């Protein structure tokens with residue numbers, strides 16, 4: 001823990017000069033997409049810890065690796081994950097992501113085994129098969145709406161691997177709007193500054209019904225498959241609690257991969273010289289065979305692309321915590337009940353930690369390159385890091401390799417901005433021009 005005998009006041013946006021304040025606010029012309037540039041601007045002026053002071057929304061934003069280490073590891077017991085009244089709590093209820101202490105640790109013990117590498121490595125062919133179901137419907141020559149298509153793939157893959165359920169196109173159509181409504185509900189909205197969370201939208205009902213139907217069917221299956229859903233029903237008697245974990249894993253497990261896949265394709269399409277090299281690797285290593293985990297490991301430049309993409313555009317760009325009591329963090333006193341935001345986005349672009357932080361430079365990820373501790377946190381850090389990180393890394397590499405094997409991608413000039421939804425996603429959704437090879 002970082003200690004200090006005297007405490008310092010946390011700088012607030014009120015400490016900005018009027019000129020800097022106006023410059024920061026000017027980014028609001030881009031709506032929600034302007035918030036990250038505002039945070040970058042304030043970070044540059046006020047340093048690695050500062051406080052926003054909006055009505056009902058006064059988070060302490062942290063971009064200091066040392067303080068982030070304290071929050072995620074040594075002082076983690078001083079933080080809670082969620083206040084009672086928050087849309088994420090209302091949607092996920094008692095899901096692993098939003099529980100604390102012993103309850104969290106019990107759920108972790110149930111869920112973690114189905115997310116280990118040795119569990120899903122043998123199912124890599126199912127990831128490819130689910131991907132192919134979506135790719136087979138792409139035009140031979142034409143355009144795809146990238147974020148939308150990546151979401152379809154991520155949902156098909158997720159349900160196949162974690163619920164052993166082959167989602168039909170009809171089911172996907174039924175679930176599509178409820179899932180988008182659930183994501184919009186938990187994304188930032190005006191309620192944040194109004195201070196009162198809206199009610200859970202009724203439109204998500206078909207998603208609830210889908211999860212409960214899977215639970216009922218699985219409880220009635222005599223020889224169930226070895227997957228997350230089976231682990232859950234074997235350990236948890238309460239269907240509502242099973243539903244909470246399924247909802248959590250489905251939301252946390254597909255929206256993040258969707259955003260990462262879309263960002264990576266956008267970066268590739270914006271950097272045609274690099275794209276050509278990655279494609280050459282894919283086609284040399286794979287030939288006409290589908291990607292396997294071993295072959296994906298040999299795709300070094302694809303791996304570098306993915307690492308750089310998730311540095312620049314981390315789908316989870318912030319870790320939210322709440323102080324459980326008055327605490328001391330480094331040289332600062334923070335009162336109980338304060339929202340503390342670990343800014344993964346700011347630390348990934350920290351000018352003192354990264355060379356050319358805003359530049360897409362996949363070659364920085366040479367095999368011997370190790371970022372400074374707590375400066376690269378795409379999957380969080382400490383004991384509460386991402387439970388699906390290993391799966392996500394394999395899944396996204398296999399999917400990208402399959403896309404590049406089966407399709408040529410044209411460079412794009414389209415600009416997108418990172419928008420804070422439930423995850424950090426490219427906005428607007430963008431078209432990729434593609435041509436089928438196989």
Ligand code: HEM
Nearest residue numbers: 097252253256257260316319320378379380386387388392
């Ligand atoms: C590119 C994909 C992914 C990214 C970038 C990502 C990122 C993260 C991050 C940053 C955290 C920590 C949040 C915090 O400290 O506040 C986290 C936690 C979590 N993630 Fe992921 N994630 C991804 C994929 C997945 C997948 C595939 C699953 C499940 C199938 C998943 C399930 C979870 C869960 C349940 C937690 C909470 C763990 C706990 O509290 O013990 N994530 N993720």
